[in-house]
Amino acid sequence: MKKFIAMMLAAVLTASVFVGCGSTKEESDSADNGKKTLVFGDTTFNAENEEGNVNPHEAYCGWATIRYGIGETLFKFDDNMELTPWLAESYENVDDLTWKIKLKDNIVFSNNKVCDANAVKDCLEDLIAVHERAAGDLAIDSITADGLELTIKTTEPKPTLINYLCDPYGCIVDVAAGVNDGMVVGTGPFVATELVTDDHLNLVKNENYWNGDVKLDEITVLTISDGDTLAMALQSGDIDAAYGMAYASYPLFENDDYTFTSTATSRAFFLQMNYNSPIISDAAVREAIAMGINKEGFVNTLLNGYGYVGEGAFPDTFSFGGQKVQAKSYDPEKAKQILEDAGWVDSDGDGIREKDGKKLSINWISYPSRQELPLLAESAQASLKELGIDVQLNITADHGTIVAEKDGWDVYASAFVTCGIGDPMYFFNTHALESSVKNRGGYYNADLEELAKEMNSTCDADERSDIAIKMQQEIVDDDAFIFCSFLKMSMISKSNVTGLKACPCDYYEFTADLDIN
Amino acid sequence: MKYTCKRILQLIPILFAITFLSFAMMRLAGSDVIEQKMQNTGQVVSEAQLNAAREELGLDKPMITQYFVWLKNLLHGDMGVSYVSGKNVFDTFIEKLPATILLTVSSILLTIVISIPLGIISAVYQNKIIDYIIRLLSFIGNSMPNFFVALVLMYFLGIQLKLFPIISRGISIESLAMPTLTLAIAMSAKYMRQIRATILDELDKDYIIGAKARGVRFSVTLFMSVLRACLVTIITLLALSIGSLLGGTAIIESIFMWDGVGKMAVDAINMRDYPIIQAYVMWMAIIYVMVNLITDLSYRLLDPRIRLGDKSL
Numbered sequence: 001m002k003k004f005i006a007m008m009l010a011a012v013l014t015a016s017v018f019v020g021c022g023s024t025k026e027e028s029d030s031a032d033n034g035k036k037t038l039v040f041g042d043t044t045f046n047a048e049n050e051e052g053n054v055n056p057h058e059a060y061c062g063w064a065t066i067r068y069g070i071g072e073t074l075f076k077f078d079d080n081m082e083l084t085p086w087l088a089e090s091y092e093n094v095d096d097l098t099w100k101i102k103l104k105d106n107i108v109f110s111n112n113k114v115c116d117a118n119a120v121k122d123c124l125e126d127l128i129a130v131h132e133r134a135a136g137d138l139a140i141d142s143i144t145a146d147g148l149e150l151t152i153k154t155t156e157p158k159p160t161l162i163n164y165l166c167d168p169y170g171c172i173v174d175v176a177a178g179v180n181d182g183m184v185v186g187t188g189p190f191v192a193t194e195l196v197t198d199d200h201l202n203l204v205k206n207e208n209y210w211n212g213d214v215k216l217d218e219i220t221v222l223t224i225s226d227g228d229t230l231a232m233a234l235q236s237g238d239i240d241a242a243y244g245m246a247y248a249s250y251p252l253f254e255n256d257d258y259t260f261t262s263t264a265t266s267r268a269f270f271l272q273m274n275y276n277s278p279i280i281s282d283a284a285v286r287e288a289i290a291m292g293i294n295k296e297g298f299v300n301t302l303l304n305g306y307g308y309v310g311e312g313a314f315p316d317t318f319s320f321g322g323q324k325v326q327a328k329s330y331d332p333e334k335a336k337q338i339l340e341d342a343g344w345v346d347s348d349g350d351g352i353r354e355k356d357g358k359k360l361s362i363n364w365i366s367y368p369s370r371q372e373l374p375l376l377a378e379s380a381q382a383s384l385k386e387l388g389i390d391v392q393l394n395i396t397a398d399h400g401t402i403v404a405e406k407d408g409w410d411v412y413a414s415a416f417v418t419c420g421i422g423d424p425m426y427f428f429n430t431h432a433l434e435s436s437v438k439n440r441g442g443y444y445n446a447d448l449e450e451l452a453k454e455m456n457s458t459c460d461a462d463e464r465s466d467i468a469i470k471m472q473q474e475i476v477d478d479d480a481f482i483f484c485s486f487l488k489m490s491m492i493s494k495s496n497v498t499g500l501k502a503c504p505c506d507y508y509e510f511t512a513d514l515d516i517n
Numbered sequence: 518m519k520y521t522c523k524r525i526l527q528l529i530p531i532l533f534a535i536t537f538l539s540f541a542m543m544r545l546a547g548s549d550v551i552e553q554k555m556q557n558t559g560q561v562v563s564e565a566q567l568n569a570a571r572e573e574l575g576l577d578k579p580m581i582t583q584y585f586v587w588l589k590n591l592l593h594g595d596m597g598v599s600y601v602s603g604k605n606v607f608d609t610f611i612e613k614l615p616a617t618i619l620l621t622v623s624s625i626l627l628t629i630v631i632s633i634p635l636g637i638i639s640a641v642y643q644n645k646i647i648d649y650i651i652r653l654l655s656f657i658g659n660s661m662p663n664f665f666v667a668l669v670l671m672y673f674l675g676i677q678l679k680l681f682p683i684i685s686r687g688i689s690i691e692s693l694a695m696p697t698l699t700l701a702i703a704m705s706a707k708y709m710r711q712i713r714a715t716i717l718d719e720l721d722k723d724y725i726i727g728a729k730a731r732g733v734r735f736s737v738t739l740f741m742s743v744l745r746a747c748l749v750t751i752i753t754l755l756a757l758s759i760g761s762l763l764g765g766t767a768i769i770e771s772i773f774m775w776d777g778v779g780k781m782a783v784d785a786i787n788m789r790d791y792p793i794i795q796a797y798v799m800w801m802a803i804i805y806v807m808v809n810l811i812t813d814l815s816y817r818l819l820d821p822r823i824r825l826g827d828k829s830l
Contacts, residue, residue, distance in 0.1 A: 041684075047602045048788055050554060197602060199776060200686075224684060225780075226771045228668055233683040236676045397787075400552050437563050 035217035038516050041224045041233055043244030052197045053182025057127050062168030068203060068221055069510035071171025071186030074101060075162055077505045081318050081422045083162055087172055087187060093459060096157040103148040109174040110191045110206040117145035119174060126175045137164045159459040160423040167421050168507060189214040189512040198223050215515040234492065240516060241493035241500055246371065247306050253492045260490050263502040264308045264315040266419040267487035269372050273480050274441040276406040279362060284342030286479035290328045291335035292387045293380050299485050302375040310483030312472035313418045313427050317504045320424055320468035327476045335387050346388050353388035361390040362410040367399040370415045376484055377413060403440045412440060424468035425455055432475050443480045524810045532802050539798040540584045543791055549576055550600040550789045574600060587795060597792035606792045616688060617777035621762035623693055624700035625755060631705040636712025643717060651709060658706025667699045667772045684774045696773040700766060704758055711754055715747045748819050756812035763804045
């Protein structure tokens with residue numbers, strides 16, 4: 001009897017659990033209402049990345065405006081990162097301080113209001129009034145509008161003004177329509193209808209789109225912060241496409257059911273040398289490190305081929321990038337010889353070289369938030385040990401505090417988008433010049449400073465490209481910076497999704513051609 | 518009543534101490550929200566711009582000053598705004614609380630429903646095959662970390678069987694099922710063993726033999742005496758679990774996109790979003806004090822020996 005009671009009690013209670021859970025799954029809404037709907041998962045659309053809404057005049061929210069096809073800029077970058085017209089038809093650099101931009105005549109906002117020079121003027125004036133970074137980049141003194149012609153005067157010569165207008169903050173929006181719950185009225189193929197920060201964004205087709213028919217009726221962008229969840233959501237069909245998938249999950253989708261779209265971006269994973277360190281100030285040590293890091297092995301093995309080996313500061317999608325710069329190739333035997341010749345020898349037989357009683361040990365600082373950086377650190381630690389260099393790793397979220405000091409670190413490995421707006425000077429201005437904010441290692445090269453001055457007074461694109469190559473060669477020859485790899489950015493979608501294409505600048509995702517069959 | 522008031526008053530020094538400690542410890546963590554934002558966006562700004570941004574948030578002032586400014590605002594009913602989202606902290610917190618409370622209630626209920634019957638069976642059939650199976654399941658459940666259970670459930674129930682969605686889209690039974698199961702599996706594994714041990718201990722007592730000798734049915738003894746005697750143990754376990762669950766389960770909330778306070782707290786810690794962290798710390802202190810108080814009061818109701826002050830306990 002007691003067995004029976006116990007069994008019944010257990011069975012009834014346990015069964016009740018599964019009755020509660022076992023509700024039937026509703027069919028997806030896209031199938032029911034006859035509309036073409038796409039669900040997109042993104043790990044980066046969140047307030048932490050300063051993308052709390054889709055108003056381009058706020059922080060970095062313009063990235064979402066442009067990526068999700070809500071807003072468009074006057075010009076855009078093509079697959080070679082060259083400028084091409086978008087809302088604008090052409091531009092003319094009248095003099096050092098004056099630019100004339102002619103707009104296309106058929107542009108309308110999604111609320112059907114005409115997007116003429118006056119609307120663009122209002123938008124840009126609002127931008128520089130409220131967005132400190134944009135105001136600094138653009139250095140606009142005044143804007144005048146006449147029909148479809150816009151004249152911009154800058155406070156200083158700005159050879160890269162048109163490039164800066166391609167930054168996501170440059171999305172042209174109808175400022176008169178205002179900002180409603182973080183949503184704006186743009187000219188893009190989609191219209192934002194509902195936004196919940198860090199959760200989702202709903203988009204519908206722009207019925208008034210100026211540049212062709214929009215194929216999808218609705219898109220939902222879901223913020224999914226966990227990489228495993230993103231992968232499983234795509235596998236289960238909860239989402240149709242994904243951005244920000246972890247490398248480790250890629251093999252799950254390398255089959256006919258899914259489509260990859262990939263491109264080399266200018267997000268570089270690179271080393272910065274600390275010239276204040278007695279060990280690193282020895283040119284032989286820097287050269288040995290440059291020759292001792294197996295970049296190809298890192299990209300092909302640890303990144304499973306989802307990256308590009310770096311030479312200079314820019315990938316080969318740029319006219320001034322890729323093989324146009326000659327970096328030192330991986331040659332451990334030659335690296336050993338260089339160290340021997342410089343007096344670094346292993347006299348006590350412990351596998352680590354010494355000189356004047358000092359061990360050849362370097363402090364390698366990096367951070368964990370980019371999945372590639374800890375892998376790079378481990379790879380370098382192993383390959384440099386073969387040369388007799390001891391690498392002490394410190395991978396910490398508090399890396400900023402450490403490298404802000406002159407001492408206490410030798411090599412800093414980080415990730416940086418070196419050419420986000422197609423302007424090579426951005427990297428040098430921020431990292432390699434004497435006045436650069438991120439020149440943490442105190443690097444100085446007089447020839448580089450001269451080249452920078454020349455670049456700042458040059459407007460011709462070809463000439464700028466040549467100078468950019470020379471500048472890269474300078475820093476690579478000094479082994480002040482070692483560019484290990486570039487991010488291969490990929491989006492993965494179900495095979496029935498078409499028109500989703502990765503672009504090198506990482507700005508454009510949703511277009512009128514995006515479709516699901 | 519006096520006892521309850523005294524316990525609630527104890528909250529004041531606890532809140533003061535714990536908020537001060539958390540404030541100080543977050544400053545020891547190194548970077549601040551300005552640096553974190555710069556890192557996340559790849560932004561390059563000068564030291565002067567960094568300092569101006571810090572001044573705007575009051576982060577340039579000494580830690581003690583910052584704490585007392587925060588405390589003063591709190592006493593005026595202002596918990597501040599999030600450094601990251603710019604939203605009111607109290608509103609943000611209240612917005613996320615229902616999801617956490619719902620997940621807490623559902624997972625506790627499921628845990629009770631699974632662990633009590635299985636614990637009873639395991640004890641009643643001690644050293645029989647069914648006891649071994651339940652103990653093995655309990656061992657497996659205890660050994661697996663929550664995130665692994667979550668991934669296994671997602672794979673089988675979400676991808677293979679397509680019973681539940683992988684990601685939560687709002688609050689619904691479908692969305693609630695997998696996070697609830699994940700939490701309940703780990704807790705049930707722990708509870709089953711505890712309940713089994715408590716019942717076995719109770720079944721060894723003299724009054725059980727006495728009842729049997731008097732011809733009392735086993736089911737009556739089990740439900741009216743044994744289970745009732747075990748309630749204090751079960752309530753203690755539940756109180757501990759409710760405390761930690763109400764603090765949110767950051768990993769589970771992140772994996773299932775369940776928008777609760779646990780995920781909010783971890784995001785805030787990563788971004789050094791001090792006002793959100795302080796609100797979370799206060800919430801944790803309040804729930805632990807309140808849950809412990811309710812538990813103590815429930816002991817007095819459930820067990821007459823405690824109420825009557827049995828010195829042998």
